[in-house]
Amino acid sequence: MDVLLNEEEQMLKNLAREFLEKECPPEMARAMEADDLGYPPALWKKLADLGWLGLALPEAYGGQGLPLAYLGLIFEELGRAIAPVPFHSTMMAALTIAKDGSEQQKKEVLPAVARGDMVLTWALLETDPRLLPETVHAQATPQGNGYVISGTKMFVDNFNAAQKFLVACRTAPVSGDKSPVTPLYERGGLSSPPLQRGVGGISAQGSEAGLSLFLVDTNLPGISHTPLGTMVKDKQSRVTFDRVAVPASSLVGRLHQGWPVIEGMLDRGTILLCAQMLGATRKDAEMGIDYAKNRVAFGRPIGAFQSIQHLCADMIVWVDGVQLLTYEALWRMDQGLPASIEISQAKAFANDKCEAVVRSSQVIHGGIGFMAEFNLNLWFRRVSSWTMRMGTSFEHRARIARALLDQPGRVRLGESMYDLAPSG
Template identity: 25%
Template sequence: MSFQLIDEQEAIQAMARDFAANEIAPAASKYDEEEAFPVELFQKMREYGLANLAIPEQYGGPGIDKMSHAIIVEEIAKACAGVATSIEANSLSSYPILVGASEELKQKYLTKLTREGKFASFALTEPGAGSDVSSLSTTARRVGSEYVLDGEKCFITNASYADFFVVLANLKEEGKDKNFTAFIVDRESLGVTVGEKEKKLGLRSSNTASVIFEEVVVPASNRIGAEGEGFKIFMKALMHARPMVGAQALGIAQAAYEASIDYAKERKQFGKPIANLQAIQFMLADMAMNIEAARLLVHKAVGLLQEGRPSAQHASFAKCFASDTAMSVATDAVQIFGGYGFIRDYPVEKYFRDAKIMQIYEGTNQIQRVVIAKEILSS
């Protein structure tokens, strides 16, 4: 067991850190304030090999190992979690294709992301089906060699810019109630409508909108896997994605922690830096300890992915603990900054706003605990 990054991973980390510090961080507050989707930045990240991180080299991706993927995500999220979320939306959309799609679909759609610089969206959540995926109401029906989709998806990352959507629908078939099937739906398909951009608490540089499907015709060749395999494919995809949410949360937590250290050394009260006060020292110590524990859990889950042994339990450990840590660290960072922590001129209020969604998207932390409980009780 080694806790040391190899030389190549350290080089990737240094490159990602420099890019994030020089290209993302200086404009992060501007993107946040304007709720801007920085397309040019995303294309520059693609050119640097910092996008489409899950895609193998044979489809035009960087072809990096899973640990390098997590390291890059952490560094980007440290500069701006909104940017990290939109970049990782392409990875999330790639996972069902990589897990269950035909070679033809992989060649056609993954290369749209890598070689053409397109965006994609993972369309799972619905107005009435968030944590309870089994209740989703988007339907598909077979008509000859095609399917017809109807329904609405909400909170879809990159929806306004997506070239295609990876969609889970309930295939209507006599005698089958839950017959979930996965599809790739082209943005230009007749009957696809993208709603207004959502106004969000955090991640404001990331685009989020609803997607409505009205009698949308999808060729059978765009089905991912066999009929009825969609739920399993999407759950496998999330098993790969959740550790990377943990990596995003780590980036937020690390940024909030470092800002707190710097501020505590500079800010003076009672004639001395507040870093000399035990109350502040204990908060900083807890931050450091929990970030280290979260990083170990994330790296364990990522290591299992790299070994070809993805674990639902460890993916949930990583996502849940790291995002809880991000929220706790960001909250304490605001407290350490005091009144200044509540002001937009200082960075910690953004970390606080961005951290909250980490506990919610890609499965709430309550659902992560359900997954963990199921795994430990069935083993």
């Protein structure tokens, strides 16, 4: 038990910070908001040269095979620097291919990602924005030696920059009775088999969801996209599939068994986003605290007023909380332990507290923080938008409530929540 970073972890973090402070000033994030591609290819190439893009990918495919926690530390620093790179969407897809892809898919994608020659993304959400299997209506129909995909996907990150993406499609109707499908987040984390026993007979295969995941080229005929106008001016798209033919080899994992694969992807994506939010929020808090030390009002720095000091104290306490929850989830994932509850803990807390912290920092800055040309808003808008993605607080708390309340056995802090002991 040692929740602090060890020497190697701290060194990696320091190196990442030094590099990004030099190579990725906030002006870069600002410039990319007006850029069509949305990221600087030269910086992307440098990240590849540093080994970051292959950091957590298998050594056999050009990666370094390092723990996910190390990648989390990189995300923390990328968040701190609000680096405008398509790192998150690329890693979500690449890590999923590394875990669940075919040999051919791994060979085709992973070395190219590690070299910085391929940007990836993923497409799951449709009209209903919840991260649930029943919200997926896009259809993949068998045809000839492959499938034909039709449907519309929302909030596809970096679609304009990506060469390939993972697309979740319905290949079979939702099985089971006619009653409405219980949100799977509420069922308590399908990615963690022990819990499934605890919450009452959820199929370990997830085949009842009837979903399949495909690795698709973004430039195939029949795919079109419309950019969405976000508060961050980042690149998200609505993507439409009009009878898009894909080969059978594009299937990732097994047919109709896509949901556990997708859940793994979402879990990794969620915790890496937490790490990114953590880094950005801590930096934002530091800017607020520095401003309070220097801004003079009523004849003294406003940071000498207790009302401001206590606001700042809470900001740091909350950011520390996000950090501890995030690190614990990452550590568990690297140990091969179930972590869906810890991931949800981190994201729900981060959603609420990171938003509160960046809002407090805006309050401390007063009117100047509201000005477009003042840099603080670059962090504020990003953190705020990240709280809205990869699961809302309500979704994540519903998953925790399910684990807490809907399986027999008594809860105890510090003990596993995935397989509660019988009552008594």
